Amino acid sequence: MEYKTFQPHKDLDLFVDCYWTLQVPTSNNPTKQRIIPDGLIEMAFILGDDIKRFTSSNKYILQPRAMVLGQTIEPFFIEPTGYVDTFSIRFYPYGFAHLVKTQLKTLANKETPIDFLFPKDMANELEYSIINAKNTEQRIEIFENFLRSLITKPLEIDALVKSTLDTIIESIGSQSINGILDEKISLRRKLERKFTKYIGVSPKQLGRLIRFQAALKLLLSGESENLTDIAHQFEYYDQSHFIKDFKDFTGISPKNFLNNENLKLSSIFYK
Structure with missing residues (x-):
């Protein structure tokens, strides 16, 4: 299994966090992999064989070969063919x-083919070019040219969304939304609407995701496996609160997470 990340050109780093590639050899005994929410949106191109996306314990669909994965607030399973x-x-x-x-809330918890979101001719050309490119560097160049063609004006971020998002990130999700708004508490419903439109989840959900991610990375680093210490470091009310969030986002307890065969893929992403 080989996972690599690549940084975007500096003039696009407000839009793109990173590019990543994943290659996994064919297995005679493939296992379902549990995918964990990360608070970000991704566009993915399947260059190899099809990938199953389970909709229940024994039913699945094949993921589109060029798709956008919207915000997710619960884990789901995939399996390579x-x-x-x-x-x-x-x-x-x-x-x-x-x-x-x-609106990004309509993309939540599912994969959407890119030709549903962009003009069909443009989407088809992008998919063909990416899939038939010689290497990752060429794919990045193709995508960045596509991205620049869409950017007709400077990135504008709603001031209320930006200030709230900045505080959520700076506090690693530990500060309450009411605390962030303070005397502007009357704006909460307006903020909720703007977040689901521009971010895809509510500010409270995003805060929970960011805090959980930070705690998960510490657990995976091996620096601490003491759940009480981790809960305290990230300002959870108590250990049981941390475990509840952990189960909500992974489907299992922290102790069962480590060395779980179904979590090899997610562990790579978070490390």
Whole structure:
């Protein structure tokens, strides 16, 4: 299994967090992999064999070969049908919102073919070019040219969304939304609407995701496996609160997470 990340050109780093590639050899005994929410939106191109996306314990669909994965707030399972070769773009949520007219909440918890979001001819040309490119560097160049063609004006971020998002990130999701708004508490409903439009999830959900991610990275680093210490470091009310969030986003407890065969893929992303 080989996972690599690549940085975008500096004039696009407000839109794109990174590019990443994943290659996994064909296995005679493929296992379902549990994918964990990360608070970001991705566009993915399947260059290898098809990938199953389970809709229930024994039912699945095949993922589109060129798709946008919207915000997710619960884990889901995928399983390769053969050789895995993927090229993906990891967006900042507000960056992707600048590129499409669709409200991001409509993309949540599912994969959407790119020709549903962009003009069909443009989407088909992008898919063909990415899939038939010689290497990752060429794919990045192709995508960045596509991205620049969509950017007709400077990135504008709603001031209320930006200030709230900045505080959520700076506090690693530990500060409450009411605390962030303070005397502007009357704006909460307006903020909720703007977040689901531009980010794809509510500010409270995003805060929970960001805090959980930070705690998960510490757990995976091996620096601490003491759940009480981790809960305290990230300002959870107590250990049980941390475990509840962990189960909500992974489907299992922290102790069962480590060395779980179904979490090899997610562990690579978070490390």
